Amino acid sequence: MSWNPDLYLSFSDARLRPALELLARIPLESPERIVDLGCGAGNVARHLSERWPAAVLLGIDNSPEMLERARKELPQATFAEADIADWNPDTTPDLIYSNAALHWLPDHTDLFPRLLALLPSGGVLAVQMPQTSHGAWREVLRKVAVAGPWAKSLAPLISEGNVLTPQAYHGLLSAQAAHLDIWECEYLQVLEGHNPVAEWTQGAGLRPYLAALEEPQRNEFFETYAAWISEAYPKEKDGTTLMPFRRLFLVTKKA
Numbered sequence: 733m734s735w736n737p738d739l740y741l742s743f744s745d746a747r748l749r750p751a752l753e754l755l756a757r758i759p760l761e762s763p764e765r766i767v768d769l770g771c772g773a774g775n776v777a778r779h780l781s782e783r784w785p786a787a788v789l790l791g792i793d794n795s796p797e798m799l800e801r802a803r804k805e806l807p808q809a810t811f812a813e814a815d816i817a818d819w820n821p822d823t824t825p826d827l828i829y830s831n832a833a834l835h836w837l838p839d840h841t842d843l844f845p846r847l848l849a850l851l852p853s854g855g856v857l858a859v860q861m862p863q864t865s866h867g868a869w870r871e872v873l874r875k876v877a878v879a880g881p882w883a884k885s886l887a888p889l890i891s892e893g894n895v896l897t898p899q900a901y902h903g904l905l906s907a908q909a910a911h912l913d914i915w916e917c918e919y920l921q922v923l924e925g926h927n928p929v930a931e932w933t934q935g936a937g938l939r940p941y942l943a944a945l946e947e948p949q950r951n952e953f954f955e956t957y958a959a960w961i962s963e964a965y966p967k968e969k970d971g972t973t974l975m976p977f978r979r980l981f982l983v984t985k986k987a
Contacts, residue, residue: 746919746923748776749919750832750860750919750979751779751831751860753917753981754829754858754859754860754983755783757858757981757983758827758829758858759911759983760826760827762784762786762787763787763825764786764787764826765790765825765826765827766790766825766827766829767790767791767792767821767827767828768790768830768831769816769819769828769829769830769833769834770793770831770833771791771792771793771798771802772793772795772802772832773801774791774798774801774802774805774806774809774811775805776829777789777805777806777809777811778806780829781806781808787826788810789808789809789810790809790810790821791812792812792813792814792816792819793814793816794814794815794816796813799812816830816834817837817843824851825850825855826851826852826854828850828855828856828857828858829858830859830860832860832861832936834859834894835861835893835894836894837894838894839894840895840896840900840901841896841900841904844857844901844904845908848908848909848986849908852986853910853986853987854910854986855985855986856983856985856986857982857984857986858982858984859982859983860979860981861895862895862936862978862979863895863916863980864893865892865895866978867975867976867977868964868965869929869961869964871964872957872964873938873941873957874890875960876953876957877889879956880952880953880956881949882944882952882953885945886944886945889944895980898980901914901980908984909984909986909987910985910986910987911983911984911985912984912985913981913982914981914982914983915980915981916978916980917978917981918976918977918978918979919977919979920975920976921976922972922973922974923973923974923975924971924973927958927961929961929962929964930954930958932975933961934954938954942954
């Protein structure tokens with residue numbers, strides 16, 4: 733199931749804030765080569781380019797639809813289609829930046845030390861990931877996935893997610909790190925629209941479940957999920973919907 737850039741970017745302001753907060757914590761003055769790993773539609777790559785305009789910027793993603801949008805967004809950068817799970821650079825980067833991408837990948841105990849090892853001494857690995865095991869929307873998703881005729885297809889997809897604890901990442905990276913900063917933040921997303929949490933998750937976290945189904949079952953599943961999620965996240969008196977959303981941040985400077 734292909735990514736829909738328009739759907740993903742419909743909440744661009746809320747999705748961009750953690751990316752910029754991660755960017756602000758990167759302790760590099762003038763990196764020569766930057767990789768935006770899982771660059772998506774290129775909306776964050778533009779901010780990387782604005783902070784370090786002299787740097788060579790490479791965006792990596794496995795979605796042709798997202799990369800097409802990224803090339804239009806930032807024609808001065810280079811964007812390449814690749815699987816970020818086993819990506820290796822042709823030229824050593826000074827910064828590997830990844831916003832809301834690595835949580836899709838398993839085996840972080842191998843992945844994160846491998847990414848840090850790709851950098852030179854003084855290079856930085858900067859990562860932000862949603863804590864997808866948290867939140868009422870995730871619990872609703874688990875319940876709906878096993879509550880209908882789609883259960884046989886969707887039950888195997890249910891998991892606690894790939895993101896580890898902050899302590900686990902510290903243990904994985906501290907031996908290679910000259911500086912290691914790990915923190916969590918829970919954002920209270922104030923959303924507008926008819927059923928905005930359903931729309932938010934449809935553009936990202938719900939994708940593997942929708943991709944596993946064919947029509948008309950795909951639409952029936954989503955409609956059931958949307959009905960349940962609207963009860964889990966009722967509207968406030970002012971018509972907005974509040975969705976707490978936790979994220980994990982990691983900035984590692986290699987020794």
